[in-house]
Amino acid sequence: MEFTILFITILFISLIQIAAPFLVKRTVVFGVAIPYEQTNHPKVKQFKRRYAISTCFIALIVLLRFFILKQGSITETKLVLSGVVLPFVLILASLSLYFYFHYKTTKVKKSQHWFEGVKQVRVADLSVRLKDEMLPSVVHFIPVILTISIVGLTIHVFDQLPNQVPTHWGPNGQPDDFTTKSWMTVLNLPIMLFVIQIMFFGINAATKNSGIKLSATNINSAKRRQLNLRKYSSWFLLVVNILMTMLFSFMQLNLLYENLVSNSMLWITPLIFFILILGGSLILAIKVGSADSDLEGKVIIEETNQIEDVDEDQNWKGGLIYFNPNDPSVFVEKRFGIGFTLNFANPRGYFIIFLPIVIILLMSFTM
Structure with missing residues (x-):
């Protein structure tokens, strides 16, 4: 049961983290407010794609790692401990990506003077x-x-x-x-x-x-x-x-x-x-x-x-x-x-x- 619950948890967190940039309202990109007309800006779309692909790659590694641990000779206690730690690894990794693209989006917003005039x-x-x-x-x-x-x-x-x-x-x-x-x-x-x-x-x-x-x-x-x-x-x-x-x-x-x-x-x-x-x-x-x-x-x-x-x-x-x-x-x-x-x-x-x-x-x- 522990493996099933933890595996579902990791999978769910992965899907939510990957989809997050596409679920928030258009005029907020990685926590940065942008003009409505700039939501189709090439950089904005590129940042979202890169975040989703990177998070998906990390999630696959985490899920694969957890599955391999299950197939090994690891004890039940260590498996549960790994299943608790790995979601935090995934969340911290996606959070790091978020702050990276938050900085990149802020930089583009300032350089393009989007809200001026x-x-x-x-x-x-x-x-x-x-x-x-x-x-x-x-x-x-x-x-x-x-x-x-x-x-x-x-x-x-x-x-x-x-x-x-x-x-x-x-x-x-x-x-x-x-x-x-x-x-x-x-x-x-x-x-x-x-x-x-x-x-x-x-x-x-x-x-x-x-x-x-x-x-x-x-x-x-x-x-x-x-x-x-x-x-x-x-x-x-x-x-x-x-x-x-x-x-x-x-x-x-x-x-x-x-x-x-x-x-x-x-x-x-x-x-x-x-x-x-x-x-x-x-x-x-x-x-x-x-x-x-x-x-x-x-x-x-x-x-x-x-x-x-x-x-x-x-x-x-x-x-x-x-x-x-x-x-x-x-x-x-x-x-x-x-x-x-x-x-x-x-x-x-x-x-x-x-x-x-x-x-x-x-x-x-x-x-």
């Missing part, structure tokens, strides 16, 4: 809010009902549990690590789950209140992309919430009732969860990336109307980190990849994202 404008369309199909944030409290039920059940059977309770299960489905029974160790999983559910609620609420940024040069496509991003991200977040609630509840029930399910179910269930998450991520990428990007297939007119979007490169550190104290939005669309990223100048984002992560880490290390 061009009027930069911001587009606001109040009617687009009426078409926003993001789910109401309260739906993320629906899975909390199951979490509360699991907590109540745990309290009810606490006295019947053995003095040593399992905290980890091996590949064969058998527990291989135990700890002394206490309220904290027994309720650890439901409490973690509740913290995650609160975080999902905060993310959805903050995203719903964040601004919808449209393009002055491609309003209809930009509007469709923003609405798709918000709608499908909201649904994806709810699906992840429900799946995590089901998985954590399944694990908690297995802790409370020994031999509740077969050993095969103990490793099949996380695999199904993992596959569903990856499938949802792929659907999100396609649904969002199909608008206002190279996937749209729209022909770019080789002329300028002397109006462009505001060049916000100064607010993006390396094209990846957004820091704009003048923007009240907590989350904004990524410049490389699909989804939202945090406005690091807005302190509310730290409370929504990092506080729950700190709580979960503290609970993990204090068990």
Whole structure:
């Protein structure tokens, strides 16, 4: 199972990294804002091709290396360790390529004086809010009902549990690590789950209140992309919430009732969860990336109307980190990849994202 999960992970990361330059909106190339009319510039197209080919080559090497390790006499532990390290190798390699082409694109932009003599404008369309199909944030409290039920059940059977309770299960489905029974160790999983559910609620609420940024040069496509991003991200977040609630509840029930399910179910269930998450991520990428990007297939007119979007490169550190104290939005669309990223100048984002992560880490290390 470990090999299958890790191989699928590496393959998925590879495909996303290779396709990334073609999924982002046309007017952002490797984190650099460019005029709409320059999206067909030979250098821009060349940079995207070179990045995709280089990343594909690196991904093939990583996948081949992992497959060869599986065929050798390597132990299961070392195989898993390699499967964890290799995706990071792939991500670091693609990130290095990203920064290289980010520098090259910035250099071409400056040398060509692309934004000089061009009027930069911001587009606001109040009617687009009426078409926003993001789910109401309260739906993320629906899975909390199951979490509360699991907590109540745990309290009810606490006295019947053995003095040593399992905290980890091996590949064969058998527990291989135990700890002394206490309220904290027994309720650890439901409490973690509740913290995650609160975080999902905060993310959805903050995203719903964040601004919808449209393009002055491609309003209809930009509007469709923003609405798709918000709608499908909201649904994806709810699906992840429900799946995590089901998985954590399944694990908690297995802790409370020994031999509740077969050993095969103990490793099949996380695999199904993992596959569903990856499938949802792929659907999100396609649904969002199909608008206002190279996937749209729209022909770019080789002329300028002397109006462009505001060049916000100064607010993006390396094209990846957004820091704009003048923007009240907590989350904004990524410049490389699909989804939202945090406005690091807005302190509310730290409370929504990092506080729950700190709580979960503290609970993990204090068990």
